[in-house]
Amino acid sequence: MSSNASAADAHIQDLGAYVAASPSSFHAVHEAARRLDAAGFTRLDELEPWAGGAGKFYIVRDGALVAWLTPEGAGPTTGFNILGAHTDSPSFKLKPKPTTAKFGWLQAGVDVYGGPLLNSWLDRELQLAGRLVLLDGTEHLTATGPLLRFPQLAIHLDRGVNDNGLLLSKQQHMNPIFGQAGDEGADGADLLAVLADRVQGATVDPARIAGYDVVVADTQAPAVFGANSEFFASGRLDNLSSTHAGLVALIAHAATEPTSGPIAVLAAFDHEELGSNSRSGACGPILEDILTRVSDGLGASVSERRRALAASFCVSADAGHAVHPNYPERHDPVNRPVLNGGPLLKINANQRYATDAPGAAVWAKLCEAAGVPYQEFVSNNDLPCGSTIGPLTATRLGIRTVDVGVPLLSMHSARELCGVRDPRFLTDVLEVFFRAGA
CATH class of the missing domain: 3.40.630.10 (Zn peptidases)
Known part of the structure; x- marks a missing residue:
């Protein structure tokens, strides 16, 4: 044993x-x-x-x-x-009306879920995952694979960050990007459409999505490391x-x-x-x-x-x-x-x-x-x-x-x-x- x-x-x-x-x-x-x-x-x-x-x-x-x-x-x-x-x-959960477009970027509206270390989510390739519930009550699991990123501000634009610490507003700074917007806004790249498209084994019409519980998750694979392979990161x-x-x-x-x-x-x-x-x-x-x-x-x-x-x-x-x-x-x-x-x-x-x-x-x-x-x-x-x-x-x-x-x-x-x-x-x-x- x-x-x-x-x-x-x-x-x-x-x-x-x-x-x-x-x-x-x-x-x-x-x-x-x-x-x-x-x-x-x-x-x-x-x-x-x-x-x-x-x-x-x-x-x-x-x-x-x-x-x-x-x-x-x-x-x-x-x-x-x-x-x-x-x-x-701890993570982030997708809000209602989640797709926004500004300054040429497509961004996802998310709520903070629990007590995540906000800075640890910066500059990572992230996915959306969870369940979609259709008007008829059926449920489907969805996972997008790498889709999102919370980009950190370059040090050239925040010269004091290493001395003064990184301050992150949950509302202002924790809005991940997931694409580029066209001249007329979202250019068809709606997050619900993306989530519907990534359902495995079923065809889902995004117009039939009546509710969803979808969170942000890291996509980096778990790994063993250390001088004697004694650590596990995930x-x-x-x-x-x-x-x-x-x-x-x-x-x-x-x-x-x-x-x-x-x-x-x-x-x-x-x-x-x-x-x-x-x-x-x-x-x-x-x-x-x-x-x-x-x-x-x-x-x-x-x-x-x-x-x-x-x-x-x-x-x-x-x-x-x-x-x-x-x-x-x-x-x-x-x-x-x-x-x-x-x-x-x-x-x-x-x-x-x-x-x-x-x-x-x-x-x-x-x-x-x-x-x-x-x-x-x-x-x-x-x-x-x-x-x-x-x-x-x-x-x-x-x-x-x-x-x-x-x-x-x-x-x-x-x-x-x-x-x-x-x-x-x-x-x-x-x-x-x-x-x-x-």
């Missing part, structure tokens, strides 16, 4: 393939569903009745996915072992590194055809970067809906379902911070995680992370069983701490939860950095978690 170099290398290449296939939350769910289908999972429709009982299943709700494996021996009070992650990342590691780890671990667990143990659940939510307040986010009812229906299928009464939740455990996996060599003062002086040192156990006295002492003990036991090192993370007291889906899940369902994740540098950049070994470490622990319980 230990993460040797070859297993880590194979895993990091697969993570890169997953990220490349997942420029939006909708694509991330589509790729996860494709892999689950190949592993013999059955997709269920929330509008239809479910037979219940043992088996491998999943549902998709917008940009979220919940997959689970119910073993043959599961009963009304069997607990759930849940891996919680999220499919969205977009959307926050938090596809966790979604991918949970997906790989659940599929590996399913391949063992377990007949006993907990009900293993992967809950990949959307909209975490916005606070999770949506029908597909962790503040919404999606996970509770699924757990309730699974319990119903096992014949559970209300009291038995409560017993099952009391016997459950959630690992909330989201990326965390490695110590930055150029900014050590921004980190706790004692707890300083490094890349390739193992996944983080994230702790906060104010419960911005859900980890408590019993949960930390469970995590330590899981890591020991998997032969995986782990590192503790706490924030510097002078800096505010972020949060995750962990406290939301613990509060909504009353399930004991720990917060963990892969350590990163450049979090919320268009291109983040992790260690090659850490994503495999996390997956190894999750395989033990799904199999043996907490």
Whole structure:
């Protein structure tokens, strides 16, 4: 079960393939569903009745996915072992009336989505990706490939930028270019027409597009680098590194055809970067809906379902911070995680992370069983701490939860950095978690 170099290398290449296939939350769910289908999972429709009982299943709700494996021996009070992650990342989202033309340039109107590091998106070849919804209600995935660029102002026109810092207005400066305008304006190059043209496997009339959820994504391929090939650079590691780890671990667990143990659940939510307040986010009812229906299928009464939740455990996996060599003062002086040192156990006295002492003990036991090192993370007291889906899940369902994740540098950049070994470490622990319980 230990993460040797070859297993880590194979895993990091697969993570890169997953990220490349997942420029939006909708694509991330589509790729996860494709892999689950190949592993013999059955997709269920929330509008239809479910037979219940043992088996491998999943549902998709917008940009979220919940997959689970119910073993043959599961009963009304069997607990759930849940891996919680999220499919969205900080970026930019396409506005209504997105095509503008001025000074000979075609530009896209975008909203800031979450908290991206704005400067990291400058001077990159970017794409638009997401879903289009037609007047008849049908949905289509689209991804343009290289199309956009946020061009930075030349230093000749901003002589003080290196000394005074780069100041970017979200409204004025974050309008990417995607073409040249003709003498009479957009010259037919409408963004919705471009998006309709890039739908795979279907012909879409842009005049029939009634709604869209489309974000900006980097097009540069993920890459391994470093003196000993120890680093991995990619977009959307926050938090596809966790979604991918949970997906790989659940599929590996399913391949063992377990007949006993907990009900293993992967809950990949959307909209975490916005606070999770949506029908597909962790503040919404999606996970509770699924757990309730699974319990119903096992014949559970209300009291038995409560017993099952009391016997459950959630690992909330989201990326965390490695110590930055150029900014050590921004980190706790004692707890300083490094890349390739193992996944983080994230702790906060104010419960911005859900980890408590019993949960930390469970995590330590899981890591020991998997032969995986782990590192503790706490924030510097002078800096505010972020949060995750962990406290939301613990509060909504009353399930004991720990917060963990892969350590990163450049979090919320268009291109983040992790260690090659850490994503495999996390997956190894999750395989033990799904199999043996907490």
